[in-house]
Amino acid sequence: MKYALVATTGYILLVDLDSKRVTPLKKDQPEYYGISWFPGDSELVLSHSGVNNSDLIDIASYAQSEQGWLSKGTQNGRRFLSAPHQILCAPDGRIICTNTGRNVISIVDLNRLNLFQEAGISNARWDRLSLEKITGDHLNSVFLQNDQLFVVAHGHNKGSKLAVFSYPDLDLLSVTPLGERTGLHNIWITSEGQRISCHSEIGALIDIDCAEPLWESGSPVYTRGLAATDDYVLVGESQKTGRDLRRNSLSAIWVLDRKQWQAIDYICLGPYGAVNEVRLLDVPDLAHHGTPLHNIQNFLAESGFRDLPPAEMEKSEKNGQNFAMSNADLVQGKLDLARAVWGGKATWSSYPLVLGSPETLNDGSKRAAVDNLCLALKKDSDNQSMACFSYALEAGQVSHVSAVLGYTGKGGDTHMAALLIQSSVGGGVLSAWRHKGDGWRQLTEIANVFGLPLEGDVQLKTSHLTAILSVGGTEILRLDASTLGLDHCNKGLGIRWIGATVKPLD
Secondary structure (H helix, E strand, O other): OOOOEEOOOEEEEEOOOOOOEEEEOOOOOEEEEEEOOOOOOOOEEEOOOOOHHOOOOOOOHHHHOOOOEEEEEEEEEEEOOOOOOOOOOOOOOOEEEEHHHHHHHEEEOOOOOOEEEEOOOOOOOOOOOOOOOOOOEEEEEEEEEEEEEEOOOOHHHHHHHEEEEEEOOEEEEEEEEEOOOOEEEEEEOOOOOOOOEEEEEHHEEEEEEOOOOOOOOOOOOEEEEEEEOOOEEEEEEEEOOOHHHHHHHOOOOOOOOOOOEEEEEEEEEEOOOOOEEEEEEOOOOOOOOOOOOOOOHHHHHHHHOOOOOHHHHHHHHHHHHHHHHHHHHHHHHHHHHHHHHHOHHHHHHHOOOEOOOOEEOOOOOOOOOOOOOOOEEEEOOOOOOOEEEEEEOOOOOOEEEEEEOOOOOOOOOOOOOEEEEEEEEEEEEEEEEEEEOOOEEEOOOOOOOOEEEEEEOOOOOOOEOEEEEEOOOEEEEEHHHHOOOOOOOOOOOOOEEEEEEEEEOO
């Protein structure tokens, strides 16, 4: 395992995993996403959007977005794809492509450009009609195992799903909701049947059949791009930014020990933009089709990559050492945060994250920055009559923490009641809020409570029809389900916070 390819919004990067040397191979046909190749071939197959993803905000922009195409070496296919994402070169000589903007999977034959096959999991024909009206499924990732094609639907605020099609017929066999999760990317079905995906929204890697993540970054990042061998797993990392800033954001790769699911290395790539895909080049990539690129040395030579002569190699190594030294604190800090998550797994085992990627502190608490709303929900299998946690608000900025109850959302910040303590002049202020799917509304019939501490312990005790909130051991509110607009109080408990630090106590 020496070489990895990384697709970002603006580049195809070659990464030497030993020396950590990063070489841009392509930058003239963005936006890049999918990377694949046919077994026995030394030419890359790539997907290109041909548009700036940040411009896709409504039906008018999507109607103009069908400028994407597939390329194989110097050969280019028809421009008819809308914001294509992951691709896979199939054994029958065709390319499986997530035609994401068009809300379908498209199967393309570069030798028969006017003939293609497509299928979706719903009747929606576009990924969205506006920023508020999201009708599509956002199909973004594919994995072929035997005669079954597995497809991830990001799901937006409707929750992620895993679809299974027959291949090559594309008959839809099943669509499985993935619980209280949204924003998933990548799907890898291991030889043992384990189903692994990037839970991008929380900066983690998950087994979709388990509540707890396999691995978490412990910092506010976006995970997307997955490659694997028997011993190691590579995960792409991007900064959490708005779409308009993705092209110049920092990118990185995590290297995980597959047996322990712990980070063993972190490779800073540079300001190459958001990572869309990661592929291993010279060894079987088990998260792809498992066949290395043929004649790698020829590919490297044709791509302009070369082994440096001794003098230049010495200079490059010196530059690399300087780069490593300048980023040493960052790398060590990243690894320390990931290890802190591992050390604090027991603390959060009953409260898996479903939204946001907070920073994990040494004592096991999690801090969410002011631009990083986080939500953790108590497992259904645990005691749903009680939720207890400590909190610390940050004065002088947007900072609040809520005891959540009645959550029925699909991994988004919707469908719940929230008893919210907000940082304010003179201490914390408690108010009650409700989200029924159409936005947040304060329950003004429940009076605000002033003078609460900026740090303390919260206990939410519930029965079927009653909720009692205590702070620092003192009862603050006693409410019934009807007042909160709920059918029952003792389900869907959790913690919601931003600009604050929290830690479960039960």
